[in-house]
Amino acid sequence: MSDAAKGQGWRKDFPIEWDSDNYITRREFTKFLVLTSAATCVGNGVLALGTRRDNRELPSVTVLPDADLKPGDVHLFRYPTDNDPAILVRNADGALAGYMQRCTHLSCPVQYKGSSHTLECPCHNGSFDAASGKVISGPPPRPLPRIRLEVRDGHIHAIGLEDEA
Amino acid sequence: MRTSPDKARRSSMIVTIMILVMAVLLIQLWLVTLAVEGYMASRAALAWPTFGASLGCLLLNLRLLKYVYEIDRNKEQP
Numbered sequence: 255m256s257d258a259a260k261g262q263g264w265r266k267d268f269p270i271e272w273d274s275d276n277y278i279t280r281r282e283f284t285k286f287l288v289l290t291s292a293a294t295c296v297g298n299g300v301l302a303l304g305t306r307r308d309n310r311e312l313p314s315v316t317v318l319p320d321a322d323l324k325p326g327d328v329h330l331f332r333y334p335t336d337n338d339p340a341i342l343v344r345n346a347d348g349a350l351a352g353y354m355q356r357c358t359h360l361s362c363p364v365q366y367k368g369s370s371h372t373l374e375c376p377c378h379n380g381s382f383d384a385a386s387g388k389v390i391s392g393p394p395p396r397p398l399p400r401i402r403l404e405v406r407d408g409h410i411h412a413i414g415l416e417d418e419a
Numbered sequence: 420m421r422t423s424p425d426k427a428r429r430s431s432m433i434v435t436i437m438i439l440v441m442a443v444l445l446i447q448l449w450l451v452t453l454a455v456e457g458y459m460a461s462r463a464a465l466a467w468p469t470f471g472a473s474l475g476c477l478l479l480n481l482r483l484l485k486y487v488y489e490i491d492r493n494k495e496q497p
Contacts, residue, residue, distance in 0.1 A: 295474055
């Protein structure tokens, strides 16, 4: 049966070289993919630079007198900048623990719950161990970033952030 | 001198290159998710290695793209 008989006479009227057409579209798509590859690489570089910037020397900040924080007490402060809420906890054994107060799930501020000695996120019921900052339950994917503390001259100082293990 | 590939051969070559570039790009996307995860967790250890690997992937993709141009150049030769 001829093309005309099959109703495909237009193929003769408009002879398109599909191989060439496919070749060009695939070539252009490949170029677009390489451009995306370059953009991804640039994004990776920006993240690497951002990590280096975040690892700069953090300030030493005096939080409060050591004697003012009894076992089981908490104190809210800001570290390393005024836009970064942080929480200081004195454990029952007298050890100090400081954390960034933002939940690692969606950045809601965590609150201390003395009965269970945990830091609770009210937004999605995430729960962290107040002694270690590790996730006990809920959606948070990572432990709370821990602040390095130092007791000097009778005062508690925040001196940096601990590297996450 | 390199012989000019015919249309079918060129077509299969471009498809092969396209698939290779896609595979490399998928690896890069995985690397960037690792970098974002490390950034969010304030973990610096992965940032530069993932960038280096991503750069390597980009160079590989650029080499493949150069090959595409070589195919085109050969096509244009009489």
